[in-house]
Amino acid sequence: MTLSLDSQAIVLLCSQIGLLSKSEFSPLTLREWNPLTRKLITASMRPGDLIGLTPQEIESQLAIGTKESERYFQLLQRSGMVAIELERLASLGIQLLTRADPEYPARYRERLRESSPAMLFYAGEKALLGQPGIAVVGSRHLDEAGQACAEFVGNSCGLSGLVLYSGGAKGVDTISMNAALTSRGTAVGIVADSLEKAIRSPENREALSRGDLCLATPYSPSAPFSVGTAMGRNKLIYTLADYAIVVASDAEKGGTWAGATEALRSKWIPIFVLDHIDMPEGNKMLIQRGAFQFPHPFVEDRLKLKTWLEEQSAKIKPDTSQLSLF
């Protein structure tokens, strides 16, 4: 992989690569990176221009404090190590996209703006990121209706040429993804942990090398699972898709709930929730908060799923989310 200078600078500043967990200098969070980009623009500089500058030069050119410029300088010095680690990842099939890359998913730029992750590690076909498709989300533990729905949506996506977006985790994610792939479709999984491990399973590997699957993560490819990362990537699933179907959600707790309510508030895309007689409490509450109902079983032709979603979401729904405030 060859990285542009700008991408190199972004990795050096924003990734954990080559830093010990207890290192004196921590990488920039998005909240720190965004103001830096504004300063760069003011100084008519690009991120790559920072490489090779002394702390004094960084300080004067960006008009910032000594402490800050020293931190940037130290982070930027890691290039040798970062080169070695990126080479190792590339040999495993893991590549990198940064906000400075033209191939970086446009949907993130448009929908997330400053909240779009500075970097994405990915394996497989990157062109899939942001192609028309449907996101399926839900908790790991599924009832029968949920399983059937996950399989149905995955299968419909596969047959109608839509990308199936999911979190690449166990349960609903795997069911819908496998359904899409076995019907010769394509899928994208935004994983919250251990991309390095995810690419090793024989099923994933085959789909990745065929170019039918892209697994991506904004976190370190060897990151262990944590609730924080699982929550943080939810919006990255929603914002790549055209529609999202929430299969099952707990009420007012858990990652699915947090992600779905965030998506409802942000109005990136229309959100549907599986509606059936035994649906979990969370599903009901999401519908109260303005999500569209997705019937179970779905009686229309499965190839018409997208058209149906389009028609349903065009019907104006009273904004009930305000009510929940009271």
Place this chain on the structure above:
Amino acid sequence: MNREHTLSLLRQMIGEDKDFRPGQWEAIEAVAIKKQRALVVQRTGWGKSLVYFLATKLLREQGSGPTVLISPLLSLMRNQIEMAGRIGIRAFTINSANKEEWAAIEEALAKDECDLMLISPERLNNEHFLKEVLPHISGRIGLFVVDEAHCISDWGHDFRPDYRRIVRIVQMLPKGVPVLGTTATANDRVVKDVQAQLGPGLTVLRGPLARESLRLQNIRLPSQSERLAWLAENLPKFKSSGIIYCMTIADTERVTGWLKQKGFSAEAYHAGDDGVMDRTALEQAFLNNEIQILVATIALGMGFDKPDVGFVIHFQRPGSVVAYYQQVGRAGRELEKSYGILLSGEEDDDIQNYFIASAFPSTQVFQDVLKALEKSDGLTVPEILSRTNISRSMAEKALKLLEVDGAVGQTFDKKLLFFRTPNNWKPDVDRINRVLDLRKSELTQMQTYVDHRGCLMKFLLEELDDPNPSSCGHCANCQQKGFSASVAPDLLIEADNYLKRTQVFIRPHKQWPVGLFPDQKRNIPLELQNTPGHSLCYYGDAGWGKLVRVGKYEEAHFSDELVIAAFHLMRGFWNPEPFPAWVTSIPSARHPNLVSDFAGRLAKLLGIPFHPVLRRTCKAPEQKTMQNSTMQARNVIGTISIDSYIPPGAVLLVDDIVDSGWTLTMAGYLLKQKGSGPVYPFTLAQAAGRNIG
């Protein structure tokens, strides 16, 4: 100013009267001052370590991070570390052999108390190293040194797949990080290739390659006994220490045994014996002149730097001019006069052709390995071997190449696992053929060198694209005199006898191969194991080996000479205690009488009974077609049985050729299960192919 300052540092290191050698300052300036990427092509002993030590010092004075030195050598020589210490450079080596020092090294790194770190190319792919060690360099690499940079090029004689990874790292390094490649052996083609791979910004600094002190001579001595005799006769003429290079491990052991018998201070040095040999200790003893002669394979290689090596003798001819120049170049770095003598024998072409044929795994091997991996999410090497019929060394070669190509990854999850990556892969047949063609033409060139009548040094320099090759004036051809090729007849007879009774051990297996009996313990119970045994020779050897071949494949009868030799071994050198009470032999479906006839005659001569108690139950494929332990053992199981009475007492178990040893292990296991005494395996020969290298 800079030059003067650097010169004073140099004098602190190696002495007040010393100065830069031509090219040294230019190389230091290129990386430490101009921050360039440079490739230095200079003869061995020119002083490249001085260059990277001084460059490191200058860069550290400017506030740069430590130097990372990638080198295939085992460790820095103690004298080099001392030398660097004189200007305050703290250098460390990290390798798999010094795990106990890692914690201390990591601490030094964390405190920024390490100026130079030597790591092997393999380390660059080690997760622990990348995540726990490297980050301690507080993120900064001040200088990236690639030692033996010709390994980058697959036109080089010594292409190493790990170096492809280094190329990609260098390509990803930002422009500000200086890179220094060093090599002593790079002809124009290799230099161009290195340049193309490391980027067009590479400055090439070339020096003359001639070695003033070296006196070259080539001597043809077809048989091994002639060469052994020649060594015994001529070695006393050298007053200093020296190296004898052999092409196979077995030859280093054999030559060493002979030299010891003749009273020389000699030790074998090779990478065999599963790493039991303490090579670092041998190097150190040789450096301190506690050993006079090191009999080595090419495992004694790059980076080994002993200034007072008085001679380098090749017991067999190497595969290329470049390799030869590099090996002979270890002589006389700081001596007025030194000798480089190439003995060339009848087996040379066979050995080199074997190396060429086994240089790359076949497409089938690659595909079998990938197929095994594709069905899982990670396998250990033994697991791969139990799923394929591939030898361990070939499997490891294939894994290494696949890993560098990105088709296979490794991870450590309690044990080392290999897994298939999603990267697409197909064998680079063109590259492989190109390299093989090159090896063949290098071999031809080397054949030409042996018979060359003109100046030998000039021949080498021309092949290496030295800018100004000229006649050296002191090689055997320029001088028209040198060591005599004739050997004393009595020494020749002695050497001949030595070869004939060179002892070859059969080590009993202690464990079944992984995956053979998945539900059983792997350890073979001690009471059912064989006793260590003996072979008369290596198959195809100059000694008895030839007779064994003739007996097996031409006459279908082993000669009485072999029976007598076996008798002498039994009653003489070996003389096991308790002595066998009876003899039995491994049955063969293909040649039912060949071995049993021999074993019967041997028993008669020894004066003990012969009882053919073992039986073949079915015809298995020839054991030599099985490529790894699991397959070999599996092939034997169930094909041998015992259905008669077992006499009491120790037994001599005879076979013609031992390869993997599983047949002997299985037969011994059965014999002991049925109540025999100790089982002594004996074979006429040991297959040598698996021992080469």
